[in-house]
Amino acid sequence: MLKVLDGPVLAHRTTLRLGGRALAEVRAAGPEDLDGLPETLARLGGEPRMLGCGSNILADDGELPVVVVTLAGDGPFGAEPQITGETEDGRVLVRVGAAQRLPRLLARLASWGLGGMEGLAGIPGGVGGAVAMNAGSYGCECGSALHAVTVFSPALGHATLGPERFRYGYRHFSVLDATGAPLDGWFLVTSATFALTRGDGAAIHAAMRGNYLKKKATQPVLAHSAGCxxxxxxxxxxxxxxxxTAGLKGYRIGGMAFSKMHANFMINEGTGTAKDAFSLLQFARVAVSERFGMNLELEVKVWSWR
Known part of the structure; x- marks a missing residue:
């Protein structure tokens, strides 16, 4: 049964530690709960927003007209990685729940000697979010290893879709309807199946560790940020x-700053507000546009009433 909870303070639920209060939170314990989700969302009003680990979200201050949808991690949605078969070309299929943490999945793959996702080491968050934004790093992206995805949406209900029914690109993932057009409306990733190649477990673990250490040396992985x-x-x-090059590394407005380690990481120094964050991002866009004639587009997802 769906649980409707008081609206969460998003500063407590996002890695940027920013955000006001949502209208409500709707939490599903298992797939059967999702059948009642569209009706519940219609009753509550507001825009539905899927929340996993909150690692790619910039939430505005104040009261937000959104209803947060979450998946319980202690049930089917948090299912541990499981080998389910092989593809015709010999790749190993591994299915995992959307609420499972991405680092835990990668650790399990290394222990099994399964490669293909080493570049994702050091990326925080959950599997569902990694699929939904096509997380990537060091030439590796989630979508390239994705064999099938199980989703729930008002239009499709519960559906497991192969590559012919989804598209991915740079930090982009979309589901297609039966006609091949992009699905109209929201969808929720509930599990994913990846196709991996067999390899040497020690070498795969070493590659993952190397990627993580490289990130740690060049990115503020322990700071309150939302990634790039x-x-x-x-x-x-x-x-x-x-x-x-535009001189923005370390530049700050209020309690928000661009990291001195990596200028594309905006960090909350402890007293930041979403107002500070939006001001900093706008300042950066203008500076880069004036210097290089290029328009920067946001990668982080914005939840705002503005």
Missing amino acids: VFRNPSPQNPAGKLLD
Whole structure:
């Protein structure tokens, strides 16, 4: 049965530690609960927003007209990784619940000697969020290993979809309807199946550890951030380089700042507000536009009443 809870303070639920209060939180313990989700959301009003670990969200201050949807991690949605079969070309299929943590999945894959997702080491958050935003790093992206995804939506109900029914790109993932058009309305990832290649477990673990240590040395992985805030305009012009060259590394407004380690990471120094964050992002966009003639697009997802 769905649980309707008091609206969460999003500053307590996002890695940026920013955000006011949502209208309500709706929590599902298992797939059968989701059948009543559309009706519950219609009754509560507000825009539905799927919340996992909160690692790619910039939530506004104040009272937000959103209803947060969460999946309980102690039931089917948090199912541990499980080997379910093989593809015709010999790749190993691993199914995992959307509420499972991505680092835990990667650790299990390394222990099994299964490669293909090593570049994702060091990315926080859950599996569902990694699929929904096509998380990626070091030339590896979630979508390239994705074999099937199980979703729930008002239009599709419960559906397990193969590659012909989803599309992914740079920090983008979309589900297609039966006609091949992008699905109209919201959907919720409930589980994912990845196709991995067999390899040497020690080498896979070493590659993951190397990627994590590289991130730790060059990115503020322990700070209150949402990861990279701007999309890279191109491989030749990464946002971090543009921001750095424009003199924005370490630049701050109020309690928000661009990291001194990596200019594309906006961090909350402890007293930041969403107002500070939006001001800082706008300042950066103008600075990069004036210096390089390029428009920076946000990678972080904004929840706002503005």
